[in-house]
Amino acid sequence: MPLPFKVIGSEKLYRMIDIFYSYVAEDERMNHLFPDDLSETAYKQKLFQTQFLGGPNLYIEEYGHPMLKMRHMPFRITPVARDAWLENMEKAMDDVELDAEMKDYLLKRYTMTANAMVNSD
Ligand code: HEM
Numbered sequence: 001m002p003l004p005f006k007v008i009g010s011e012k013l014y015r016m017i018d019i020f021y022s023y024v025a026e027d028e029r030m031n032h033l034f035p036d037d038l039s040e041t042a043y044k045q046k047l048f049q050t051q052f053l054g055g056p057n058l059y060i061e062e063y064g065h066p067m068l069k070m071r072h073m074p075f076r077i078t079p080v081a082r083d084a085w086l087e088n089m090e091k092a093m094d095d096v097e098l099d100a101e102m103k104d105y106l107l108k109r110y111t112m113t114a115n116a117m118v119n120s121d
Helices: 004-008 010-026 039-052 058-063 068-072 079-095 100-117
Strands: none
Touching: 004 010, 004 100, 010 039, 010 079, 039 058, 068 100, 079 100
16 A cells, blocks of 8 residues: 555545544543543644654654553553444544545554553453
């Protein structure tokens, strides 16, 4: 896959992330974990996804190494929250009409990362 960040484009990727957090805000399986104002969370996710998908290292420049597993340790992340994360991201992908191949690729990458974030039954 040629750099997914280039293929998707930042406009669509960032729109997808904003939509994702609008679903997160409404989802009782996971919204208790997040601050009421999700704008900073969404901003960090945009920087992270940019580099995760092969774009410039924007997250590292501002916040240092992602160490995602460690940054998620303060939160109780169950398999239910993981499924909610992935479902909300899938809905956001559909909303921005990501093509099927890209959606499949992203879902696989997100699933691997999301599995690694689970730290509680
Ligand atoms: C498995 C389900 C997941 C849950 C329940 C979850 C939950 C959270 C929470 C509660 C925060 C802190 C929000 C804040 O205080 O601003 C956070 C931050 C973050 N999450 Fe997740 N997350 C999950 C999976 C993922 C995945 C799969 C990724 C990446 C593909 C990811 C990337 C990030 C990033 C980049 C941050 C910002 C870290 C920082 O700079 O503080 N998360 N997540």
